[in-house]
Every structure is written in C-alpha cells, then in structure tokens.
Amino acid sequence: MDDLVGFISPARWVGHPTLVYAELASTNDEARKHAENGCPQGLMVLADAQSAGRGRRGRAWVSPAGENLYLSLVARPTVALARVPTMALVVGLAVCEAVSKFVGTEAVSVKWPNDVRVREKKLSGVLVEGAIRGASLSYAIVGVGVNVRGARVAEELSETATTLRMACGREVSRREVLEALSRSLESRLDALSRDGFGALLGALKSRCETLGRAVKIEGVEGVAEDIADDGALVVRTRDGALVACHAGDVG
Ligand code: BTN
Numbered sequence: 104m105d106d107l108v109g110f111i112s113p114a115r116w117v118g119h120p121t122l123v124y125a126e127l128a129s130t131n132d133e134a135r136k137h138a139e140n141g142c143p144q145g146l147m148v149l150a151d152a153q154s155a156g157r158g159r160r161g162r163a164w165v166s167p168a169g170e171n172l173y174l175s176l177v178a179r180p181t182v183a184l185a186r187v188p189t190m191a192l193v194v195g196l197a198v199c200e201a202v203s204k205f206v207g208t209e210a211v212s213v214k215w216p217n218d219v220r221v222r223e224k225k226l227s228g229v230l231v232e233g234a235i236r237g238a239s240l241s242y243a244i245v246g247v248g249v250n251v252r253g254a255r256v257a258e259e260l261s262e263t264a265t266t267l268r269m270a271c272g273r274e275v276s277r278r279e280v281l282e283a284l285s286r287s288l289e290s291r292l293d294a295l296s297r298d299g300f301g302a303l304l305g306a307l308k309s310r311c312e313t314l315g316r317a318v319k320i321e322g323v324e325g326v327a328e329d330i331a332d333d334g335a336l337v338v339r340t341r342d343g344a345l346v347a348c349h350a351g352d353v354g
Pocket of ligand 1: 128129130131153155156157158159160162164172173174175217218227228229230246247248249
C-alpha cells in the first residue's frame with residue numbers, strides 16, 4: 104500500500120485530510136464515525152483492503168488488498184433531501200470523467216443509477232449514504248470502489264467486470280487515479296451545490312449508456328428515455344406511458 108500512504112490530494116477540499124488504513128471492514132463505516140464526530144467536509148478514508156465492503160442493496164463488495172481503490176468521502180453538499188439520490192449519479196459522472204483519462208472518453212459510461220462501465224463491463228461502483236438531521240441532509244458518505252490494478256477479475260465476474268489495467272492493457276497507478284478522482288469529485292460536487300442537479304443533467308445524459316436502451320427495472324419494461332430532474336430513470340413502456348423509476352437494478 105506504499106502507493107497510497109502519504110497521498111496528498113491536489114483538490115481544494117476533497118481529501119483534506121486523507122486517512123489511509125491497511126484494512127477496514129468498510130471505508131463508509133469509518134468515514135461515518137468521523138462525520139458523526141463533526142469532521143469537516145472533505146475528510147477521505149482510504150483502505151488497501153476491506154473485510155466487509157458493501158455495495159448497493161446489501162450486496163458484498165469484494166475488496167482484496169493491493170489492487171483497487173476503496174474510498175469514502177465525507178461531503179456536506181447543499182442539496183434538498185428529495186435530491187439526495189442524484190448524488191450517486193453525479194459521483195458516477197465524476198468517476199467516469201476521472202477514468203476517461205486512462206481508457207479514453209468513448210469507452211467509459213455511466214450505467215444508471217451507480218455503475219461506471221468500460222465497454223459494458225463494470226469498473227466502478229458508487230454507494231452514497233446520507234445522514235438526515237431534522238429536515239435536511241447533515242452529511243453524505245460518498246463511497247467509491249474502482250478496480251484498478253488487477254490483471255484479471257474473479258472467474259464468476261469475468262463476463263461482467265473489468266479493471267483499469269485490463270481496459271488499458273497497461274499498469275495504472277492507484278495514486279494517479281486518486282488524483283484525477285479527487286479533482287473530478289470536487290468539481291462535480293461543487294457544481295451540484297452551486298448550480299443544482301439540473302445543470303449537470305446534460306453532461307450526465309451524454310455519458311449515460313442506459314438511455315435509449317430496452318430496460319427492465321422493478322417490474323417496469325420499456326425503453327429508457329430520459330433522466331428526470333430528481334434523478335429518476337424515465338421509461339417509455341410498450342403502451343406509450345412514461346414511468347419514473349426511482350430505484351432498482353437495470354436489467
Ligand atoms: C455498488 O456497485 O453496489 C456500490 C459499490 C461501492 C463500493 C465502495 S468501496 C468503498 C466504499 N466502502 C464500502 O463498503 N462500499 C463502498
């Protein structure tokens with residue numbers, strides 16, 4: 104983990120401070136502890152390995168040592184409670200932009216709601232967990248996992264997942280990815296607070312592979328036509344109706 108120790112974030116607030124651990128159960132849990140103790144926005148937790156990394160919907164996030172990025176950022180964006188789900192999309196966009204530098208813009212896309220994929224294979228997942236106080240968001244833990252250095256993925260994931268190394272055909276340093284990610288996260292989270300989700304929708308839609316595709320999501324079947332200003336995926340069903348899907352896996 105020498106490549107992570109001593110990381111100095113090039114961003115203004117993201118990654119200040121950055122805490123690096125050899126192993127944690129989940130970086131999201133560690134970041135939450137700091138947030139509950141009143142740490143400033145920007146604190147970032149990195150782990151070389153996670154023993155209980157988690158993904159959306161209670162799934163496990165396999166987190167071996169020495170290969171990938173597992174990070175959680177404490178953010179306190181200015182966003183209405185009803186718009187908190189848009190954060191995962193905004194973070195997905197930021198990840199997409201950061202890794203484009205390594206794999207090329209055309210190859211990488213956001214799969215609604217929170218996957219970043221390279222040529223249809225998952226490279227990164229985003230897990231945003233909010234804490235509510237009264238009627239507003241007290242803080243959000245922005246968790247990001249990026250597959251970076253592995254020369255292969257586990258056999259059972261070989262059809263569905265990839266790593267930056269596999270996608271670029273060369274070694275990629277975790278530190279370089281982290282630098283790019285710190286900058287893009289800061290830029291996109293600042294824009295969300297300042298201008299609102301609507302101002303980011305154009306950029307997001309242009310990177311979203313789900314739009315225009317036939318989808319099945321939580322019993323709704325049709326063609327994904329749009330992303331609404333609350334982050335919902337808008338699906339045109341066979342009978343012509345438009346249905347806003349707020350959560351679920353896209354099949
Ligand atoms: C998903 O695709 O379901 C989201 C995966 C999120 C994984 C990251 S790794 C860093 C952070 N800590 C966790 O336990 N999960 C997130």
